[in-house]
Amino acid sequence: MSESTWVSTSMPYLTPRQxxxxxxxxxxxxxxxxxxxxxxxxxxxxxxxxxxxxxxGLPAGEAVVVRRRIIELDGQPCELTDTYYPxxxxxxxxxxxxxxxxxxxxxxxxGLGYTSARVREDVTARMPSPxxxxxxxxxxxxxxxxxxxxxxxxxxxxxxVDMMVMPAHRQQLRYEMRIG
Numbered sequence: 367m368s369e370s371t372w373v374s375t376s377m378p379y380l381t382p383r384q385x386x387x388x389x390x391x392x393x394x395x396x397x398x399x400x401x402x403x404x405x406x407x408x409x410x411x412x413x414x415x416x417x418x419x420x421x422x423g424l425p426a427g428e429a430v431v432v433r434r435r436i437i438e439l440d441g442q443p444c445e446l447t448d449t450y451y452p453x454x455x456x457x458x459x460x461x462x463x464x465x466x467x468x469x470x471x472x473x474x475x476x477g478l479g480y481t482s483a484r485v486r487e488d489v490t491a492r493m494p495s496p497x498x499x500x501x502x503x504x505x506x507x508x509x510x511x512x513x514x515x516x517x518x519x520x521x522x523x524x525x526x527v528d529m530m531v532m533p534a535h536r537q538q539l540r541y542e543m544r545i546g
Contacts, residue, residue: 406464409432410463414426414450422452444536
């Protein structure tokens with residue numbers, strides 16, 4: 367594994383932050399000696415793409431709230447993340463606006479009464495689209511990892527879907543599970 371490979375775990379991104387704590391990405395990057403930031407390039411209601419609608423248990427095309435972000439490490443793009451919420455949860459809230467949310471979206475959702483109880487992630491590898499290649503500054507022959515995550519509450523209702531695209535050569539995903 368090269369020095370430039372980032373080892374990432376999902377748990378900090380699924381747990382609400384304490385008052386005054388930075389968002390999970392900023393904290394993770396800082397702990398490793400870097401500066402993590404994100405640019406919100408779009409936020410608001412959109413028709414649910416088919417794959418997102420399926421994961422949220424909604425009819426295709428039903429309104430959802432999306433937050434499209436470019437995640438950066440030390441000013442360089444390292445991940446594209448589109449996060450979707452049912453409009454019944456996020457419509458008319460800070461999640462539907464481009465502004466930064468103190469403590470992150472998971473903390474905001476918990477404040478609304480929506481807490482994560484279970485998560486399912488699927489990871490695939492593929493070649494990037496021309497737009498992804500351009501934004502992530504990848505050469506033409508570099509594959510990406512696509513991580514699809516659905517977060518469910520204690521009633522097993524989907525409350526959030528994340529679609530992440532990251533350069534494969536810079537990532538290692540780590541999964542730790544407690545059994546029993």
